[in-house]
Amino acid sequence: MWLVPANPDEYDLERAFSHFQALDWKRSYNYENGDILFLYVSGSVKKVMYKVEVIDGLVHSNDTVYDQSFWLDTDKYSQAIEGEKTRIRLVDVADKDDLTLPRLRERGLRGNIQGSMKLTGELRDYIMSHFANDVSSVTYPDDLPDLWEGERKTITVNAYERNPIARQQCIDHYGVECQVCRINFEETYGELGRDFIHVHHITPLHKVKEGYVVDPRTDLIPVCPNCHAMLHRKENGKYLTLEGMKERLEV
Structure with missing residues (x-):
């Protein structure tokens, strides 16, 4: 496990993680697949805010996940696109x-x-205790496999429901009470x-267009697993709405 600095005056991590499920990070150490990095946001923030997992210790392809619009310092952007990269995915915030x-x-x-440092002992345990094991791996209704003639059917997963930043912003707005039951x-x-x-x-996957940016307050809603499963089922070819679900519970 590593503690890694991130300068918010150079790169907007929050917006980047809201847009991408994974980012390519400048490889300052020989990170290995499965390593956990805790990102310390420096500048005026000065706190550990992100837990990420290394999913590719050394990115060999040229399809680097960088979007220049997230870089606040153009000189740093020019430096960042050079050299070796490590691919990371957001686990928790x-x-x-x-x-x-x-x-x-x-x-x-x-x-x-000021640089990446190995986490050990009390400091490692203390930081770990403030983060979940993996919020983004929670099982959602879309993940549950159907068995059809002995073969597993793959079901598309809505990435917005898994994004830790979007989830947290939604929960900060509504709280942790199911908004249906x-x-x-x-x-x-x-x-x-x-x-x-x-x-x-709330918006069905087939209506989500390229370039769509999720608004955690209007596009996401906290629900319990039972209500969530029902919202992902169809009746007469249509999904139930939140209001429709509430009316059924009242009846």
């Missing part, structure tokens, strides 16, 4: 005072975070259910 620079120093961090898992199951909820993308 956190915005907590517990992960600020002073708190990290209390847990064993020495000096400033109103269940709150912490109230029902105690500590086990804290912060557990699915996020549903």
Whole structure:
């Protein structure tokens, strides 16, 4: 596990992760597939905010995942597109005072975070405790395989429902209560259910066009797994709407 600095005055990570499921990062160390990197956002933020997984330690192709519009410093962009890259995917995002620079120093961090550093001991365990294992790997209704004549049928997954940044912004707006049946898992199951909820993308996949940018407040909605599954089923060839679901529950 590594602690890696990211300068928000050079590159807009939040917008980039909202747009891409994976990014190509300048390879400053010999990261290996499966390595976990915790990205420390420097500048005026000064806190660890992103947990990412290395999915390709050394990118050999030329299809580098970079979008110049996310670069705030054009000189740094010119430098970044040169050299070796590591491909990373976003696993989880956190915005907590517990992960600020002073708190990290209390847990064993020495000096400033100016380059990638290996995480060990108490500091590693402390940072890990503030992130989920993998929010983006939560099973959603679209992921559940159908068995058809002994073969597995592949079902398309809506990436917007998995994107940790979009999910978190949606939850920050609505809370973790199901917006259909109103269940709150912490109230029902105690500590086990804290912060557990699915996020549903309201617009059907076939209506999503190229270049579409998701708005977490209007396009996503927190729902429980039961309601989520029903929203992904069709009746007479059509998906039920949120209002339609609510009316059925009232009846």
